[in-house]
Amino acid sequence: MSQNTAQKRTKRSFVWGFFEKINKGNSNVFRCKVAGCKTELSCSGNTTNRRYHLQSHHPVELREAQSGNRMSSDSSFNDDERDNAEGMHHQKQTSMRKYIKQSGISYNPASQKKKELDKALVRFIVKDIQPLAVVDDDGFAEFVHALDPRYCLPSRRHLRDVLLEQAYQKTVQHIGEILKPIKFIAITYDGWTSRTTQGYLVVTGHFIFEEKLSTATLGVIPIPSRSTSKNLKELIFSVLKRFPNVSVVCAVTDSGSNMISACDLMKMRHMPCAAHKIQRIVMVGISKTERSFSSKETEDFVEKIFCDDNDNVQNCDVSVYNVIVKCKRIATFFHHSSSANRSLEQELHNAKRQLTKISQPNNTRWNSVYYMLESIWKIGEALFAVLSKCGKWELDLTPAEKHLIPQILAILKPFVKATTKLSGDSYPTVNLIIPTTKQILTELNSLLSLSDNEVVEEETTVFEVSENNKDAKVVIDSQEAICFLKQLVSSTREKMLEYETRTASGFSTILDPRFKKHGFISESNYRMMAEKLKEELKTVMATQNRTHIECTSSIEPVPCVSKRAEYTFLNNITFTRHDRSIHSTAQAIVHLNKYLEDPITNETTDVLSFWTNYTACEALSAIALRFMIIPASSVPSERVNSTAGNTITDKRARLTPTFAEQLVLK
Incomplete structure (x- = not known):
């Protein structure tokens, strides 16, 4: 023992x-x-x-x-x-890594080669949103050793506390250098909450750099307490004080009361996000097709679209709301059943149809509802055959509901195109809000075959959609679809026409040489914004001490091309040039009238390039370039939120609260 x-x-x-x-x-x-x-x-x-x-x-x-x-x-x-x-x-x-350290054949930590490789590693971590623990992975270490045996990977702590911190500081300094000669920027800001209930505020900046519209993430800041308007104001000011030379033209946010109040406290011009407006129009429009809809329960009905509560649907009713909820259940079933997916793939293969994945909707973007309906409609009868084989008869749609799907797609298609166009950040978008609204109403009214004052009891219209890359005619003959269509027309007019009276969207539409007054729906709104623009031009010209500017245009009028334009309502516009009448009024009126009298340009005109090279009136060009930097939506800050979410929720990264800011500042 x-x-x-x-x-x-x-x-x-x-x-x-x-x-x-x-x-x-x-x-x-x-x-x-x-x-x-x-x-x-x-x-x-x-x-x-x-x-x-x-x-x-x-x-x-x-x-x-x-x-x-x-x-x-x-x-x-x-x-x-x-x-x-x-x-x-x-x-x-x-190990090879330890042997390299002990033998002394590795790069000296102070050598230029070691620093370059460390920078490349940081770029790899940041751009591809890789976890910091990748430097501890054996396979990655072997791969790096095969590329360069003399390079030793840094430890995770050194990567986080030293290399990434240095890269972050250099990025902030670089953005500061870029913004030094910039006079005006527009910002978007949006809140986000992580899985650990930590709130963050994202601020993005939009400006013209080297004659191109550029976007930079100015800050991703942890919110220490409640997201009140006062707290948001302090956080936004803490970001903007890093760039003291710039002036904020406008802030674009969602319609949250705290977001708008923060703008008021900062005395900034505010513009609501156009993408959120469209989201609200479509989702509430869908909810109102439910028989038991109540105006006091709008939010509840919007949320019910994305839940799987069987009590939400009356099987005997045929409505847009019920069709979408049933399709959501079908998508959820195939999302969770691997055997059903295999059966669907086999069914499509036997029918020699293209394999199509059923999109899963989410409540962040309504477009996901459209893509879900589109994927189900493209699959067609193969999907319902699989449901029968799996014994899921309760998920099958009635013939009337199947007939309604392509009509819903035809109605929603203009909103999908508008949302996609207004969510860009590499080209001016604020100037597209009003013309895009006009295009939506034009296409919806063409579906109804109605004029503004005409009322038709039974409408039958035809709309082109695409199925399996072939044009097909869809007849809008369902009373449910017609009611849904009328609801969207009414909501679009109510929610979107306010942009015609907002300075940012109104000025930028007039100053877009492709639209001018033709982009407006209301003639009175156009005249009002033109008068305000004249006053703005007078103020700018007085500031620049330009009392006598010779009205000579170096821009040759560009005739409108006959090809199919992206904005279809422009095809029927006839271009006329009015006789110029030079009055003894302010030079601002002379310059603005001269610009407005020139024919509109074609759809391919680069708006920024047009105004950068516009020499007839520097003050008018300055106003145009100042407003064109404003984004139509707050989607840029939401994209950063998605990136930060992918970063912070990665457990292997072991991030500090400020580390998200380091990763998204690229």
Whole structure:
């Protein structure tokens, strides 16, 4: 018994091989022997703190030691022999990374090559949203060694606290250098909450750089307390004070009361996000097709579209709302059933149809509802055949509901095109809000075959849609679809026509040489905005001390092309040039009238290039370029939220609250 006890006491953990015992003052400490690490740990009766140190700072070396051939448990080495044997064992199992460090053939940390490779690693982490733990992955280490054996990957802590911090500071400095000569920027800001309930505020800036519209993430800031308007104001000011030379033209946000109030407190011009407006129009329009809809329950009905509560649908009713909810259940079933998906693939293969994945809708963007309906309609009868084989007859649609799907798609298609166009950030979009609204109403009214004052009891219209890359005619003959269509027309007029009276969208539409007054729906709104623009031009010209500017245009009028235009309502516009009447009024009126009298240009005109090279009136050009930088939507800040979400929720990244800001500032 005593012999066995003695043998057990001679056993020693391999962890001891990584440390040496040294005397320091009146106490003893253990110093780490791993190359490049001189961490000192307090003495204790076990190896817990030393094992934790290896797991946190030297995981590769620890895994190599654990996976190596261990000493036999019944061997009778004494402590000295065991230390020597373990040292020989570790020497045999030395990794390539450790060998490079010990042999001295790796790059010097201060060498230019090492710094360049570290920068490339940081760019790889940031651009591809990779977890920081990738530097600890064996496969990645082997790949890097095969590329350059002399390069040693940094530790995760060094990558996070040193390399990424340096890259972040340089990025902020670089953005500051870019914004130094910039006079005006527009901003968007939006809130986001992580899975750990930590709130963040994203601020993006939009400006013209090298004659192109550019976007930069100015900050991703943790919200320390509630998202009140006062707190948002302080956070936004903390971001903008980094760039003291710029002036904010306008802020674009959603229609949240705290977002709007923050703008009021900062005394900034505010414009509601056009994409959110369209989202609201469509989703509430769908909800109102439900028989039991109540105006007080708008939000509840919007949420019910995305839930799977069977009580929400009356099977005997045929409505747009019920069709969408049923299609949502079908998408959810195929999303969770691998066998049903395999059966669907086989069915499509037998029918020689293209494999199509059923889109899953979400409540963030209504477009997902459209894409879900489109995917189900494209699959056609193959999908319903699979449902029958799986015994899911309750998910099958009635013939009337199947007949309604292509009509819903035809009605929603103008909104999809508008949302996509207004969500861009590489080209001016604020000038497209009013013309796009006009296009939506034009296409919807063409479906109804109605004029403004005409009322028809039974409408039958034809709309072109595409199925399997072939044009097909869809007849809008369902009373449910017609009611839905009328509701969207009414809501679009109510919610979107307000942009014709807003300075940012009104000025930019007039100053778009492709639209001018033809982009407006209301003639009175156009005249009102033109008068306001004249006053703005007078103010700018007075500031520039330009009282006598010769009205000479270097821009040749460009005739409208006959090809099919992106904005279809422009096809029927006839171009006329009115006789110029030079009055003895302010030069601002002369310059603006001259611009307005010139024919509109074709659809391919680059608006920024047009105004950058416009020499007839520098003041008018300055106004146009100042307003064209305003985005139509707050989608740019929402895109950053998505990126930050992918970053912060990655458990392997072990991020600090400010680390999201470092990653999204590219």
